[in-house]
Amino acid sequence: MRTRQAVEVLAALGQETRLDIFRLLIQAGPAGLPAGEIASRLKVPLATLSFHLQHLRHARLASSRKRGKLVLYSPNFATVDRLIAYLLHDCCGHPTLARELCGEAAHQPKAGAKPGASSGSPL
Amino acid sequence: MRTRQAVEVLAALGQETRLDIFRLLIQAGPAGLPAGEIASRLKVPLATLSFHLQHLRHARLASSRKRGKLVLYSPNFATVDRLIAYLLHDCCGHPTLARELCGEAAHQPKAGAKPGASSGSPL
DNA sequence: CTTACACTTCTACAATACTAGAATTATGAG
């Protein structure tokens, strides 16, 4: 994944309504959800929803297919996958640092998150 | 990491100039870089840079400390860490799906990234 | 063909974000 694409995906998810939509899609799984269903669940006007869905499609975070008169949207896990790979690459692809991030932190969010391990920020 | 924070971090990185800045910081490592150095390397006016640095700081992607009359900025790996954890959680925290995403993809960006493993999108 | 339904595109407005020159603050040297 190139930087330009990463920016697009990050920006697509960096908006509350769209992240909400995406989360809903993730929960729904590959079966997908019709646009109207998403709109009513999130209480977003259809026009607004459509705007955001196009955004997600453009960033390849979602894809759509027609089923009768419904349009089903489903999530593209692969894009998140690639985004994470990009972030890890970008973080770990430098000289000597943050080996730990590549080795431990990524797939065990709960267990070994000792403060001060990967940086010293007071978050 | 809550959704609101995730949106903030995603939005912070979802902007080309800021992602460039962050990449530079990552490359520089914990030693950090003075603002002016970043500005001249990226050929961004100082005022513009400062604007984006505040943004990154607010999202806790960078932190700053003074060293003489320089202000050194360094990356917060932990925040990326948390973002990735959030994405994985959000993706994998649903019933039965995407177990693979949690198990494989996250921490080995180079090795086993076989196409079609987690989905079939033609990105 | 007509109607109903599902969704998208059009349109216009509001809000937010980006950019960067100019002014300001803070630090250190002479």
Place this chain on the structure above:
DNA sequence: CTCATAATTCTAGTATTGTAGAAGTGTAAG
């Protein structure tokens, strides 16, 4: 203290993004 340097804040202009009603498109039933 004065000057130079480093960086931030002020300010204002421009651009982009988000919102949502209204109109349009496509599909399936009556």
